[in-house]
Amino acid sequence: MSVFEELKKIIVEIKDIPEEDIQLESKFAEDLEADSLDIVEMLMLLEEQFDIQIPEEEAAKLKTVKQVVEYVEARINENA
Template identity: 45%
Template sequence: MFEKVKEIIIDQLGLDEDVVIERSTSMMRDLEADSLDAVEIIMAFEDEFDIEIPDEEAEKFDNIGDIVDYIEAKLN
């Protein structure tokens, strides 16, 4: 799951493949994503995993680990 999430983020933000992304990485603080990027990435997760991520949940994500945990919980 972490690898898939990482792949989507790299793709959406057009980052280099060797960028360091860990569970503690923040999209906005560390990867320079803007608010529109964040919305697009959330939409990409929704498409990829066929789930709905409400805005109020998405706002709570602080780092990639939070996102991975949320998607895993949602899928189970």
């Protein structure tokens, strides 16, 4: 499953919103009403799913779906 698909699945689970509301451009706070704990949980689930580590200082910079997808893809490629 692609990182975007996985992330959408996680956001649907956490926020209980329709998948079609989640776009690459979606901002977590403004568009998805995700609070800081939602984002922490989301990133932890991605870490587990893709076997990567996301340092806190990096996590703090991730504000949109697209930023997370690109960040996680980069970490996966480093591991490969």
